[in-house]
Amino acid sequence: MRTFIIKANRAHTKADFSLTDLPGTSGRIDLLCRFLNSAFLLSHGFRKNVRVWLSLYGPPNPPKAIRFEGQRMRPKTLNPDELSTAKLIIKALKAGENLREPGKELEVLPGIYVSKLTFEDIVRRTLRGSALYYLHEEGKPIEKVHFPANVAFVLGDHEGLSREDEAFLAGIAEKVSVGKKSYLASHVVAYVNIHLDSLTPPP
Numbered sequence: 001m002r003t004f005i006i007k008a009n010r011a012h013t014k015a016d017f018s019l020t021d022l023p024g025t026s027g028r029i030d031l032l033c034r035f036l037n038s039a040f041l042l043s044h045g046f047r048k049n050v051r052v053w054l055s056l057y058g059p060p061n062p063p064k065a066i067r068f069e070g071q072r073m074r075p076k077t078l079n080p081d082e083l084s085t086a087k088l089i090i091k092a093l094k095a096g097e098n099l100r101e102p103g104k105e106l107e108v109l110p111g112i113y114v115s116k117l118t119f120e121d122i123v124r125r126t127l128r129g130s131a132l133y134y135l136h137e138e139g140k141p142i143e144k145v146h147f148p149a150n151v152a153f154v155l156g157d158h159e160g161l162s163r164e165d166e167a168f169l170a171g172i173a174e175k176v177s178v179g180k181k182s183y184l185a186s187h188v189v190a191y192v193n194i195h196l197d198s199l200t201p202p203p
């Protein structure tokens with residue numbers, strides 16, 4: 001099982017943005033759409049062994065968490081284009097508008113859940129079943145890491161993680177790097193997926 005968690009500091013927590021200007025009006029939900037694309041999609045295929053958590057902290061109602069569970073999702077729900085993925089996020093935000101209870105998750109579509117879980121809640125939950133890694137330029141080269149079967153990766157958005165988030169992860173997540181340059185979060189996820197594929201013998 002592979003889990004990818006992205007902390008999106010500016011991503012709007014209400015569907016109050018324009019689909020015709022996602023980068024300019026949504027706090028970079030366009031970035032999250034590409035992230036989901038890289039996490040789940042293969043050419044003519046879908047990775048069922050993937051879970052993605054979008055941890056949204058933008059205005060007006062942070063936090064919001066959207067969980068995508070590959071095992072339960074219908075593969076045709078997620079398509080390669082950004083627009084249809086943004087519509088899934090909008091659907092989740094609308095369904096979660098009146099959520100108040102911190103631990104309650106609402107299933108919006110099969111395998112897609114919205115909640116008020118915090119970034120810390122998500123990480124703690126994830127730690128129960130997976131080894132945790134923080135993807136960072138200055139981490140250990142990915143080729144040198146021995147990964148167990150269940151792995152989870154934390155990434156930042158275009159601004160990266162805050163000092164507080166990094167302090168929270170220190171000691172519970174090993175820093176892993178895919179190179180010395182700063183890459184787009186979606187490209188890092190694609191690289192990690194392809195690297196893990198190379199370690200798994202084909203069925």
Ligand SMILES: C[S@@+](CC[C@H](N)C(=O)[O-])C[C@H]1O[C@@H](n2cnc3c(N)ncnc32)[C@H](O)[C@@H]1O
Pocket residue numbers: 134135136137138154155156157158159160161176177178179180181182183184185188
């Ligand atoms: C666009 S980058 C963020 C850049 C931001 N300026 C910063 O200082 O973190 C988005 C995320 O991708 C991941 N990332 C980027 N380059 C990486 C690399 N070479 N190795 C591992 N992770 C990387 C990190 O988690 C980063 O927070």
